[in-house]
Amino acid sequence: MSDPTPLPDLPVTFRPGHTRAVLLTAGVVIFLVISGIALLLENLGPGSRLSFIVTGALIFWFLAQLARVKVVADRSGVTVVNIVSKRRLAWAEILRVNLRTGDPWVFLDLSDGTSLPALGIQPGIAKQRAIADARTLRALAEAHSAPSALPHEPRS
Structure with a gap:
């Protein structure tokens, strides 16, 4: 039989740290890339630019929900x-x-x-x-x- 697992001091939080870092980093990068594309494309109107930025923000929000x-x-x-x-x-x-x-x-x-x-x-x-x-x-x-x-x- 193995040694008993030592009990940590409470409270203790368990999170998937690496997965969380990957998801949040990907969310920030995707938001910045989509927003950058929206700002760099000259033939887009203000409404189209806003829709790009909102789409990037929604993708970031979804990945942040996965990371929470x-x-x-x-x-x-x-x-x-x-x-x-x-x-x-x-x-x-x-x-x-x-x-x-x-x-x-x-x-x-x-x-x-x-x-x-x-x-x-x-x-x-x-x-x-x-x-x-x-x-x-x-x-x-x-x-x-x-x-x-x-x-x-x-x-x-």
Whole structure:
């Protein structure tokens, strides 16, 4: 058996750092290129120039939404911020933290029988970092989950 994962000081934020940097850099470059083209083309009217710039801004906004994903763990629970949603979970709601081979990101098995993707931990560019983050989140979930207050009664 491996050594237990040391618990970090809370709060802790998990983000796909390399992916975030790539997305934000690409967004800035795309916005600047499209805006530059709009300003350099002499036969474009003000409305056409504006539509180029707005298109560049929308592309940047979309890439920024992709880059905002994160998982924040604190003493009372976990906040999962995905592309278009944000969900707050108490520690007791998280039954298991999964990152299996081939998974695009971590999945949280919840007490209501559902599974929640946590895009803030993804093994895309930095696989070892994602594995370490998943182990840390799993150790935090296990450490903060309250055991059942009622003992299991044998069935007759």
